[in-house]
Amino acid sequence: MEECNGREIVVSIRGLEKTYTTDSETLTILKGLDFDVEKGRKVAIVGQSGSGKSTFLNILGGLDTATSGTIRAGGYEVTSLSEDGLATYRSAFLGLIFQFHYLLKDFTALENVFLPAYMAGVPRKIAMERARQLLCDVGLSSRAAHLPSQLSGGERQRVAVARSLVNDPKLILADEPTGNLDPANAGMIGSLLFSMADKYQKTLILVTHDMSLAANGDFRYSIRDGKLSEAGAL
Numbered sequence: 412m413e414e415c416n417g418r419e420i421v422v423s424i425r426g427l428e429k430t431y432t433t434d435s436e437t438l439t440i441l442k443g444l445d446f447d448v449e450k451g452r453k454v455a456i457v458g459q460s461g462s463g464k465s466t467f468l469n470i471l472g473g474l475d476t477a478t479s480g481t482i483r484a485g486g487y488e489v490t491s492l493s494e495d496g497l498a499t500y501r502s503a504f505l506g507l508i509f510q511f512h513y514l515l516k517d518f519t520a521l522e523n524v525f526l527p528a529y530m531a532g533v534p535r536k537i538a539m540e541r542a543r544q545l546l547c548d549v550g551l552s553s554r555a556a557h558l559p560s561q562l563s564g565g566e567r568q569r570v571a572v573a574r575s576l577v578n579d580p581k582l583i584l585a586d587e588p589t590g591n592l593d594p595a596n597a598g599m600i601g602s603l604l605f606s607m608a609d610k611y612q613k614t615l616i617l618v619t620h621d622m623s624l625a626a627n628g629d630f631r632y633s634i635r636d637g638k639l640s641e642a643g644a645l
Contacts, residue, residue: 419450421582421614422471427480429466440466442637444480450581453608453615455628457642462634464618465586471616472507472584473497485581502531506575506583506613508604510590512567514559520570521546521555528577538577545573548610549603565596572604576611583608585617589624601627 427444430437440463448454458464469475471482473489482489487500501507514523521542528538546555549569559567568588575583588604589597601624608615617628625631631642 420447421450421452421485422446422448422616423483424471425481427467427470427482428478429463429470429475430478439478439637441470441477441634444639446632446639448614448616450614451612452630453605453628454617455625455631456616456618456634456639457620457622457625457631458618458634460620463637464634467634467639468584468586468616468618472505473500502527502578504581506578506580508568508571508575508583508585508588510587512559512571514567514570514574516559519556519558520551520562520566523559523570524574524577527574531578533578541577542573545576546570548607549573563596564592565599568592568596568600569603572600572607576607576613579611581614583613583615583617585615585619587619588617589619589621597621597624 424444424446427441428439429441430439444467456464456467466475470477471484471489473492477490480490484500485504487504489500492500515526518526524545525538525542528541529535543555546552549572551566551569551573554562554566562570585604589600592600604617605615605627619625632639633642
């Protein structure tokens, strides 16, 4: 990975564009974005609904494709990867957190955290130990045997935070992680997300419309009219 001012660059994006074309119009959501993130930084990206911030995160996460431009994340040339390569990138390099928890409804909290590691080839015992530790870290040891339907919204999102860390990713991507929560739970999940990133020394990029959540980041950027601009250190 590249270095900048002695710090390792985890994500380097150049000329990123995303255009949607229909029979009636062509709409460019992202316009020539350049973006670097240093290792260990916590970066918040804000913008109005429809500004392209979730599209940006989905492209970085290999869940959507760019119209043009390049993304380098770690040793991965994301914009050039095959479907199999993208699956490996997401499993080995990324931890993903979404607005909706996407927990498997027929599996316990512990199993939901355990499964991504086990499916990635981590030995069962080690994967289970990791999952138990992460549930402890997010304050859910006593809820490990509960199904998602038996958990509150805040608890389900805490499980999602734990799950994002189980494969020891280099980069955490969070898309509106508090968007479905009431203010009290939103504040708790926001604090937890940043504290876990600090504890495990992860680079974090999140998109949000919640300015109080964004204020926890080392840096804040905004997307407006398809352009990314820095709002400065917070």
